[in-house]
Amino acid sequence: MSEKENFNIVEAPEGYSAPGFFATSLDAVIGLARKNSIWPLPFATSCCGIEFMATMGAHYDLGRFGAERLSFSPRQADLLMVMGTIAKKMAPVVQQVYEQMAEPRWVIAVGACASSGGVFDTYSVLQGIDKVVPVDVYVPGCPPRPEQIIDGFMKIQELVGNETLRRRYSPEYIALLESYNITINK
Numbered sequence: 001m002s003e004k005e006n007f008n009i010v011e012a013p014e015g016y017s018a019p020g021f022f023a024t025s026l027d028a029v030i031g032l033a034r035k036n037s038i039w040p041l042p043f044a045t046s047c048c049g050i051e052f053m054a055t056m057g058a059h060y061d062l063g064r065f066g067a068e069r070l071s072f073s074p075r076q077a078d079l080l081m082v083m084g085t086i087a088k089k090m091a092p093v094v095q096q097v098y099e100q101m102a103e104p105r106w107v108i109a110v111g112a113c114a115s116s117g118g119v120f121d122t123y124s125v126l127q128g129i130d131k132v133v134p135v136d137v138y139v140p141g142c143p144p145r146p147e148q149i150i151d152g153f154m155k156i157q158e159l160v161g162n163e164t165l166r167r168r169y170s171p172e173y174i175a176l177l178e179s180y181n182i183t184i185n186k
C-alpha cells in the first residue's frame with residue numbers, strides 16, 4: 001500500500017470552484033476542521049465504559065475519525081461522553097465537568113443508564129444525565145456495541161459539521177443553558 005492510500009481525504013464542503021479557485025463559507029471550513037478533530041472526554045462509571053475501551057481499540061479505532069486524543073482535562077475537551085450509571089451523588093460532578101469545558105461543547109449519553117437511568121429505577125440513580133446537562137445524542141443499548149457508539153459519534157460529527165458559528169451566542173442556546181443553571185463559557 002502506498003503512503004497516499006493510508007490517508008482518507010475528507011470531502012470538501014459545498015462551495016464554488018474553478019481551476020485554481022475554491023470559495024466556501026467560514027462556517028463550513030470551521031465545521032470541517034472541528035468535526036474531524038473532536039477531543040472526547042470519557043466519563044465512564046461502569047459497564048458501558050468497557051464498550052468504549054473496545055471502541056478505542058485497534059479493531060474499531062475511533063482514531064479513524066480524528067478522535068484518538070482523549071482528554072481527561074475538561075478544559076481541553078469538546079465532547080463529553082458519559083458512559084455508565086450516574087448516581088445522584090455523582091450528578092453535580094457531571095455538571096461541574098461540563099461547566100469546565102469551553103464552548104463549543106457537545107454531549108453524548110452512551111447507553112441506557114446515562115440516557116435514562118436504565119434498569120436502575122431507584123432512589124439513588126440519576127434518571128438520565130439530561131437532568132443536569134443538555135445532551136446532543138443518545139446511544140441506546142445495555143450496553144451498546146462499539147458500532148452503536150461509533151454511530152452516535154458520527155451523529156455528533158454531523159451536528160458539529162453543520163453548526164453555525166453564531167449558534168452558541170443565540171438566545172435559544174443561552175436559555176437552554178440557563179434552564180440547567182449553567183452560564184455560557186466564552
Ligand code: SF4
Binds near residue numbers: 047049111118143
Ligand atoms: S446501560 Fe447497561 S451496560 Fe451500560 S452501564 Fe448501564 S447497566 Fe451497564
